[in-house]
Amino acid sequence: MLFSNVAAHLKLDFVGKDLEIDSMNELSLSLPSQLAFALHKKYSCELKSSKAKAFLITSSLIEHLPEDSSYIVSEDVSISMAEATKLFHKSPIESNLPEAVIGKECYIDAMAKIESGVVIGSNVTIMAGAYIGTNVVIKDNTLIYPNVTIYRDTMIGSGCIIHAGSVIGADGFGFSHTKEGKHIKIYQNGNVIIEDDVEIGANCAIDRAIFNSTIIRRGTKLDNFIHIAHNCDIGENSIFVAQTGVGGSTKLGHNCVVSGQSAFSDHLSIAPFSTFTARSGVTKSITDSGGVYSGFPLMNHRDWKRLQIRIAKLDQ
Amino acid sequence: MLFSNVAAHLKLDFVGKDLEIDSMNELSLSLPSQLAFALHKKYSCELKSSKAKAFLITSSLIEHLPEDSSYIVSEDVSISMAEATKLFHKSPIESNLPEAVIGKECYIDAMAKIESGVVIGSNVTIMAGAYIGTNVVIKDNTLIYPNVTIYRDTMIGSGCIIHAGSVIGADGFGFSHTKEGKHIKIYQNGNVIIEDDVEIGANCAIDRAIFNSTIIRRGTKLDNFIHIAHNCDIGENSIFVAQTGVGGSTKLGHNCVVSGQSAFSDHLSIAPFSTFTARSGVTKSITDSGGVYSGFPLMNHRDWKRLQIRIAKLDQ
Amino acid sequence: MLFSNVAAHLKLDFVGKDLEIDSMNELSLSLPSQLAFALHKKYSCELKSSKAKAFLITSSLIEHLPEDSSYIVSEDVSISMAEATKLFHKSPIESNLPEAVIGKECYIDAMAKIESGVVIGSNVTIMAGAYIGTNVVIKDNTLIYPNVTIYRDTMIGSGCIIHAGSVIGADGFGFSHTKEGKHIKIYQNGNVIIEDDVEIGANCAIDRAIFNSTIIRRGTKLDNFIHIAHNCDIGENSIFVAQTGVGGSTKLGHNCVVSGQSAFSDHLSIAPFSTFTARSGVTKSITDSGGVYSGFPLMNHRDWKRLQIRIAKLDQ
Numbered sequence: 001m002l003f004s005n006v007a008a009h010l011k012l013d014f015v016g017k018d019l020e021i022d023s024m025n026e027l028s029l030s031l032p033s034q035l036a037f038a039l040h041k042k043y044s045c046e047l048k049s050s051k052a053k054a055f056l057i058t059s060s061l062i063e064h065l066p067e068d069s070s071y072i073v074s075e076d077v078s079i080s081m082a083e084a085t086k087l088f089h090k091s092p093i094e095s096n097l098p099e100a101v102i103g104k105e106c107y108i109d110a111m112a113k114i115e116s117g118v119v120i121g122s123n124v125t126i127m128a129g130a131y132i133g134t135n136v137v138i139k140d141n142t143l144i145y146p147n148v149t150i151y152r153d154t155m156i157g158s159g160c161i162i163h164a165g166s167v168i169g170a171d172g173f174g175f176s177h178t179k180e181g182k183h184i185k186i187y188q189n190g191n192v193i194i195e196d197d198v199e200i201g202a203n204c205a206i207d208r209a210i211f212n213s214t215i216i217r218r219g220t221k222l223d224n225f226i227h228i229a230h231n232c233d234i235g236e237n238s239i240f241v242a243q244t245g246v247g248g249s250t251k252l253g254h255n256c257v258v259s260g261q262s263a264f265s266d267h268l269s270i271a272p273f274s275t276f277t278a279r280s281g282v283t284k285s286i287t288d289s290g291g292v293y294s295g296f297p298l299m300n301h302r303d304w305k306r307l308q309i310r311i312a313k314l315d316q
Numbered sequence: 317m318l319f320s321n322v323a324a325h326l327k328l329d330f331v332g333k334d335l336e337i338d339s340m341n342e343l344s345l346s347l348p349s350q351l352a353f354a355l356h357k358k359y360s361c362e363l364k365s366s367k368a369k370a371f372l373i374t375s376s377l378i379e380h381l382p383e384d385s386s387y388i389v390s391e392d393v394s395i396s397m398a399e400a401t402k403l404f405h406k407s408p409i410e411s412n413l414p415e416a417v418i419g420k421e422c423y424i425d426a427m428a429k430i431e432s433g434v435v436i437g438s439n440v441t442i443m444a445g446a447y448i449g450t451n452v453v454i455k456d457n458t459l460i461y462p463n464v465t466i467y468r469d470t471m472i473g474s475g476c477i478i479h480a481g482s483v484i485g486a487d488g489f490g491f492s493h494t495k496e497g498k499h500i501k502i503y504q505n506g507n508v509i510i511e512d513d514v515e516i517g518a519n520c521a522i523d524r525a526i527f528n529s530t531i532i533r534r535g536t537k538l539d540n541f542i543h544i545a546h547n548c549d550i551g552e553n554s555i556f557v558a559q560t561g562v563g564g565s566t567k568l569g570h571n572c573v574v575s576g577q578s579a580f581s582d583h584l585s586i587a588p589f590s591t592f593t594a595r596s597g598v599t600k601s602i603t604d605s606g607g608v609y610s611g612f613p614l615m616n617h618r619d620w621k622r623l624q625i626r627i628a629k630l631d632q
Numbered sequence: 633m634l635f636s637n638v639a640a641h642l643k644l645d646f647v648g649k650d651l652e653i654d655s656m657n658e659l660s661l662s663l664p665s666q667l668a669f670a671l672h673k674k675y676s677c678e679l680k681s682s683k684a685k686a687f688l689i690t691s692s693l694i695e696h697l698p699e700d701s702s703y704i705v706s707e708d709v710s711i712s713m714a715e716a717t718k719l720f721h722k723s724p725i726e727s728n729l730p731e732a733v734i735g736k737e738c739y740i741d742a743m744a745k746i747e748s749g750v751v752i753g754s755n756v757t758i759m760a761g762a763y764i765g766t767n768v769v770i771k772d773n774t775l776i777y778p779n780v781t782i783y784r785d786t787m788i789g790s791g792c793i794i795h796a797g798s799v800i801g802a803d804g805f806g807f808s809h810t811k812e813g814k815h816i817k818i819y820q821n822g823n824v825i826i827e828d829d830v831e832i833g834a835n836c837a838i839d840r841a842i843f844n845s846t847i848i849r850r851g852t853k854l855d856n857f858i859h860i861a862h863n864c865d866i867g868e869n870s871i872f873v874a875q876t877g878v879g880g881s882t883k884l885g886h887n888c889v890v891s892g893q894s895a896f897s898d899h900l901s902i903a904p905f906s907t908f909t910a911r912s913g914v915t916k917s918i919t920d921s922g923g924v925y926s927g928f929p930l931m932n933h934r935d936w937k938r939l940q941i942r943i944a945k946l947d948q
Contacts, residue, residue, distance in 0.1 A: 107725065109745070111743070111745050125724065125725075127724065127725065127763070128745035128763050129745065129761055129763050129779065129781070143724065145724070145781065145783075145802065146745070146763035146765075146781045147761065147763060147779050147781050147797075147799075161803075161817075163799065163802040163803065164763070164781035164783070164799040164802055165779075165781060165797055165798075165799045165835065165837070199803075199817065201802065201803075201805060201837070202781075202799035202802040202837040202839070203797065203799055203835055203836075203837050203857075219814055219815060221805070221807060221815050223805040223859075224799075224802070224805070224837040224839070224859050225837065225857065225859055225877075237813050237814055237815060239807070239815065241805065242805070242837075242859045242861070242877050243857075243859055243875070243877050243895075254813070255813045260877055260879065260895055261877060261893075261895050278895065278897070278913065278915075279895065279913060279928060308929050311939070311943065312929075312931070312939070314939060314942040314943060314946075315935060315938055315939045315942050
């Protein structure tokens with residue numbers, strides 16, 4: 001799509017050369033073919049070093065643009081960005097793609113729906129009522145139980161097990177807010193990548209990324225009702241017990257253990273080998289690996305246990 | 317149905333004129349064609365002003381009935397009411413209704429199930445594995461992802477998005493309890509109304525009303541795993557982050573923001589523009605708009621933050 | 633399967649007579665035809681009185697084996713046990729069984745999937761998108777809503793209602809952990825038994841047992857999003873409000889009432905008529921019946937209420 005078309009869609013002017021744009025991305029990850037955006041002055045440094053050539057920015061950032069940039073200035077970059085994501089959004093179903101390619105010795109139930117563009121490895125089982133969206137890739141020996149929904153463009157490794165009712169790749173929860181209190185959808189144009197040997201319990205939900213990918217890394221095991229928001233990166237060989245939720249863009253290192261009903265805020269970074277006891281509420285990043293944590297607000301597990309005894313004594 | 321038939325079903329006598337009854341309702345909302353019920357003496361004032369003409373009541377309320385009322389007296393109104401709801405309950409599927417009417421430029425997957433009596437607007441997408449129950453109405457431009465279940469009589473507005481695995485219109489959780497500790501089902505004879513521009517995440521559950529409607533108002537956005545119980549009324553342009561639950565009959569004003577893993581008791585009324593931080597536990601109504609709240613028991617967010625610091629100091 | 637084949641699969645030696653083994657079980661419940669296992673020295677007493685004749689044990693337990701036992705010694709019984717469960721695991725689908733037997737006056741939607749070996753009673757309704765796995769038994773008058781998934785070997789009583797999106801019989805969450813931090817699946821070879829008159833809300837998940845059965849007893853009612861882990865035994869006429877989770881092998885007595893967002897640790901035993909207020913976190917067994925509890929850590933409800941007042945006063 002031409003940059004001039006983006007500007008026309010946003011009903012804004014563009015400055016600089018017209019360029020072919022293939023997608024959008026956040027500032028630090030943008031490629032030369034992508035439209036980058038910056039909402040606040042605090043992004044001036046990132047802006048200078050961005051590889052992007054086309055930008056959607058607030059006027060105070062014009063002076064910080066790399067040389068020869070093309071740009072659109074918006075008084076409300078957040079709303080303009082949301083509107084722009086719609087331009088790059090793919091339809092939930094695409095029908096003009098090649099028919100699905102299915103490997104050897106697969107069992108694909110006649111009541112499963114396989115959209116076009118799908119590539120399935122060998123010895124894969126897809127049970128009745130499962131939905132495999134456009135362009136999904138599923139590698140060897142993976143087992144998809146009934147009524148699982150896998151949205152388009154998801155990539156699933158080999159040796160995975162996905163239990164019934166789980167939803168992989170639904171839209172992340174992202175909106176820009178107007179002054180009148182309405183919520184404008186930020187279309188979620190990324191995908192989900194599930195690496196090898198991941199097991200996902202019943203009725204989980206792993207959201208697709210805004211841009212780029214939500215990732216569940218090799219060997220990680222999720223119990224039932226796990227919520228993984230958009231753009232999370234869950235490290236290898238981690239364990240999530242039931243009813244736990246992880247906020248957007250949070251990254252966990254490998255071999256974390258998260259007990260039931262725990263929750264993580266968004267944009268955190270958690271060190272490897274961290275353990276969280278039941279109902280932990282994690283709102284800050286953790287840099288040292290190997291810790292054991294409890295409570296909300298979160299604290300060292302031993303401190304939390306001692307504190308509970310002190311609290312109980314208040315009533316004496 | 318004749319009021320005399322209701323009495324016969326309950327194995328109780330009726331007093332007064334026999335009347336045609338088309339449904340049941342709670343006292344304050346009953347129409348003249350509806351059977352109203354009152355369990356406790358405290359309802360005597362509501363009883364006097366009720367528009368209903370047929371009542372199921374405890375004997376102590378006879379003297380408070382409007383003139384010319386027909387009534388059934390029960391020693392256990394709660395159980396009798398539950399038994400009566402069964403009489404007015406519609407079968408989950410009805411087959412003698414007209415075939416579904418589908419608007420222009422819709423995509424209805426051959427693996428979606430559309431029951432009879434359904435009315436679908438134009439440019440609606442219904443993906444594989446979705447279930448659209450008897451008499452459901454879906455307006456223009458709405459997108460239903462795979463394996464969504466929409467129970468009978470649900471009404472869905474235009475421009476809505478419902479993500480995979482969500483269930484709209486399942487029975488609310490209502491039972492009357494016998495002295496022997498058994499639970500008698502209160503059939504949920506109401507429906508769900510989703511207004512325009514609502515987005516519902518993956519694996520949500522919005523229950524149908526006992527009587528009347530559970531309502532999600534225009535522009536509201538739900539993340540994944542949101543539980544909305546029967547007879548809730550969720551105001552316009554509200555935001556619910558993942559794994560939050562709302563108890564029965566609770567009403568939220570417009571533009572509320574509810575962070576993840578929060579919960580509301582039943583029968584609350586929450587002022588507009590209220591904000592709840594993560595894991596709030598709301599057990600009382602809120603009358604002033606614009607507040608920010610935290611914790612369980614719930615308190616002002618600033619107080620909660622300060623209190624957490626005090627609590628942490630207990631262990632010093 | 634011959635015991636010698638189990639040993640070969642585990643690449644370990646066996647001692648004693650070769651025996652025909654039909655399945656595995658935990659020590660205290662093992663039958664003579666089952667392979668029992670014991671990880672720690674603390675099981676020496678249980679070992680002595682076990683009815684099993686074939687054992688997988690750590691070397692320190694050899695001296696405590698019953699006479700004439702056959703056994704395999706493993707340096708890591710936990711890993712060997714997980715590997716052995718794979719041998720006794722049944723495929724998710726079995727196609728060489730007799731066609732399903734359906735009783736009188738059933739409604740089975742053409743878009744429901746009924747695997748072979750299924751036995752369905754009379755007057756059963758199975759709606760579109762429901763999945764009924766191999767060898768499932770469903771008794772009279774039960775209603776299965778759309779997009780429910782019932783895994784193989786599940787047994788469901790009469791008069792049950794299972795709402796849309798619920799998953800009965802998915803694998804329990806069980807893994808053995810290698811020294812390198814990998815998780816080896818313990819195949820879940822048991823099943824789920826739902827007794828008569830149970831109602832299960834939307835999007836619940838009730839996991840199958842490792843060995844033996846997860847049981848939901850007669851008359852119990854579950855709201856939406858209830859998580860019941862493997863090997864739980866939920867007593868008669870209990871009530872679970874939304875978003876509650878129960879850890880593995882926990883047993884609740886009859887007529888318990890569990891309010892929303894509560895959770896139970898694994899391996900607890902809870903006395904009948906126990907009541908838990910919203911968001912209770914239960915980590916210890918309860919022996920006295922009829923109590924009312926709150927909080928996390930859990931305490932007597934009255935104490936909890938008084939303690940909350942004390943805590944609030946800290947900030948004065």
